[in-house]
Each structure stands twice: as structure tokens, then as C-alpha cells.
Amino acid sequence: MIKTENLTKKYGFFTAVNSISFEVKIGEVVGFLGPNGAGKSTTMKILTSFIAPTSGSTSIAGIDIQKNPVQAKALTGYLPENSPLYKDLTVMEFLKFCASIRRIPGKMQKTSIEKVVESCGLHKVVYQTIDTLSKGYIKRTGLAQALIHDPPYLILDEPADGLDPNQKAHVHNLIKDMSKTKAILLSTHVLEEAQEFCSRIIIISNGTIAAEGSVKDICLKYGPTLSESFRKLTLP
Structure with a gap:
């Protein structure tokens, strides 16, 4: 708890x-x-x-x-009020980075990323840089990083x-x-x-x-x- x-x-x-x-x-x-x-x-x-x-x-x-x-x-997964994202990265690059710092094994990273992209509805923007996203997609990207290690x-x-x-x-x-x-x-x-x-x-x-x-x-x-x-x- x-x-x-x-x-x-x-x-x-x-x-x-x-x-x-x-x-x-x-x-x-x-x-x-x-x-x-x-x-x-x-x-x-x-x-x-x-x-x-x-x-x-x-x-x-x-x-x-x-x-x-x-x-x-x-x-723990943490979504701050103002998601501190690396805005020059694409959503995919950012999630790969998050998976790495969470020490998700290489073979499992692809599955983990696919899962949060699906659950957070990021398919349309996964290859866009974060600085081009709407506020809603930025928030969902922040949520995805909180969930990536399940x-x-x-x-x-x-x-x-x-x-x-x-x-x-x-x-x-x-x-x-x-x-x-x-x-x-x-x-x-x-x-x-x-x-x-x-x-x-x-x-x-x-x-x-x-x-x-x-x-x-x-x-x-x-x-x-x-x-x-x-x-x-x-x-x-």
C-alpha cells in the first residue's frame, strides 16, 4: 500500500x-x-x-x-501536474528512454512501449516530436511514461x-x-x-x-x- x-x-x-x-x-x-x-x-x-x-x-x-x-x-509510476518531458524527442524516442532508465530488459522494451502507446492512445503521434503535440497528447505521453514499467x-x-x-x-x-x-x-x-x-x-x-x-x-x-x-x- x-x-x-x-x-x-x-x-x-x-x-x-x-x-x-x-x-x-x-x-x-x-x-x-x-x-x-x-x-x-x-x-x-x-x-x-x-x-x-x-x-x-x-x-x-x-x-x-x-x-x-x-x-x-x-x-511507483508518477505523473506530475506539469509533465517534464524532453520536447525535442519524438514520443517513441522518449518512451524508449523511459524504458531504459526503468531498466526494462531490451527484449521486453518493445512490448512495454506498444502496450502504453495502445492504452494511452498515442498511435497518431508516436513519431512526432513532443514540442509539436497538443496539451492533451503531452499529458497522455506523461501518463505513458508513468505506466511503462507496469x-x-x-x-x-x-x-x-x-x-x-x-x-x-x-x-x-x-x-x-x-x-x-x-x-x-x-x-x-x-x-x-x-x-x-x-x-x-x-x-x-x-x-x-x-x-x-x-x-x-x-x-x-x-x-x-x-x-x-x-x-x-x-x-x-
């Missing part, structure tokens, strides 16, 4: 993440919701060992992320951002399908997405967890709709 315990991140006197604890198990899609600046992306960067926490612990499949980052990263744990920051309605439906179906065998933590500003395919949601505000549970349970406790519950929990 993906696990945090009393996770805290401070920047000087500012506390971006304040003693949060949660778990995401295999078979779950957990929506990580909150307003801008709430601490979502910071938490995801800690979970993927891009930044270190001030205190607290994080683990992937029982592996301490701070003590054994390479082992933890091998089990990790059991996925951390996805705004995976459907910038996609047109057809592309969003494709990605939503992909996430639903992957949730059968993976643990998925994803952030989104679109509450309807969270309602559609998240088995559980975590609402974070000012660096702390304001609510956690199923959409139904949160709405019963805080408001008749997820939107109203969200506003009640996150507005001053």
Missing part, C-alpha cells in the same frame, strides 16, 4: 503539509482533493522522493521511501487536465481498469471525476486532512453534494 504517517513539510515558517496520515491499498482509487496551495502536489512529491519531508514517514509496499528511494520508485502503485497529479471530452473518457476508463490491480492516488480539481471513479476521497485544506471517506459518507456528514461539502470544508 501507499502509506503516510504524520507527514509534515515546512518551508521556513510556512507549513505546507501538517501531520497528515492516510493509506491507499491495491484495488483502490483515492481522490486527493483540495484548493490550490492545499498541499496536494507537495505530498505527491514527497511520496515519489522528489522532495524530503520535514518529519513523519512515507512508504510504498512497506518500503521506506526516504531510506530506500530507488526500491520504492521501482514500484507499476503496482500510481501517483497521478491531475491526469485528465487539458484533455478533450473524448480523451477524458478514455483516461477515466483506463484508470477504472487499472484500479483492479493497482493502488492509485490521484489529484483532481474536477469533483465530478472524483465522484465517477474514486472509491474514496481525501479532502485536504491548509496542509491538513479536513475529511476522508466515500463520497456518500462525506456528503451525508458535510452537505448534500460533494461540491457543497468541499466548499464547507475548504473555505475560510
Whole structure:
């Protein structure tokens, strides 16, 4: 599972993440919701060992992320909010590069690349350079690199951002399908997405967890709709 315990991140006197604890198990899609600046992306960067926490612990499949980052990263696929892609490469060249740094054996690279090209709908652009792609295809290329080593744990920051309605439906179906065998933590500003395919949601505000549970349970406790519950929990 993906696990945090009393996770805290401070920047000087500012506390971006304040003693949060949660778990995401295999078979779950957990929506990580909150307003801008709430601490979502910071938490995801800690979970993927891009930044270190001030205190607290994080683990992937029982592996301490701070003590054994390479082992933890091998089990994790990460899609940042702004996909940091090498824009002078073609999609195919980029995916080959990602397969190599993930140490996928040469004989398996072709199969792995074909699989993510298919699942992410990249056939039409696979030989285009990334700098010529639309925002939607850039996002899908970023998703493909997160999936290329078939990790059991996925951390996805705004995976459907910038996609047109057809592309969003494709990605939503992909996430639903992957949730059968993976643990998925994803952030989104679109509450309807969270309602559609998240088995559980975590609402974070000012660096702390304001609510956690199923959409139904949160709405019963805080408001008749997820939107109203969200506003009640996150507005001053």
C-alpha cells in the first residue's frame, strides 16, 4: 500500500503539509482533493522522493521511501501536474528512454512501449516530436511514461487536465481498469471525476486532512453534494 504517517513539510515558517496520515491499498482509487496551495502536489512529491519531508514517514509496499528511494520508485509510476518531458524527442524516442532508465530488459522494451502507446492512445503521434503535440497528447505521453514499467502503485497529479471530452473518457476508463490491480492516488480539481471513479476521497485544506471517506459518507456528514461539502470544508 501507499502509506503516510504524520507527514509534515515546512518551508521556513510556512507549513505546507501538517501531520497528515492516510493509506491507499491495491484495488483502490483515492481522490486527493483540495484548493490550490492545499498541499496536494507537495505530498505527491514527497511520496515519489522528489522532495524530503520535514518529519513523519512515507512508504510504498512497506518500503521506506526516504531510506530506500530507488526500491520504492521501482514500484511507483508518477505523473506530475506539469509533465517534464524532453520536447525535442519524438514520443517513441522518449518512451524508449523511459524504458531504459526503468531498466526494462531490451527484449521486453518493445512490448512495454506498444502496450502504453495502445492504452494511452498515442498511435497518431508516436513519431512526432513532443514540442509539436497538443496539451492533451503531452499529458497522455506523461501518463505513458508513468505506466511503462507496469507499476503496482500510481501517483497521478491531475491526469485528465487539458484533455478533450473524448480523451477524458478514455483516461477515466483506463484508470477504472487499472484500479483492479493497482493502488492509485490521484489529484483532481474536477469533483465530478472524483465522484465517477474514486472509491474514496481525501479532502485536504491548509496542509491538513479536513475529511476522508466515500463520497456518500462525506456528503451525508458535510452537505448534500460533494461540491457543497468541499466548499464547507475548504473555505475560510
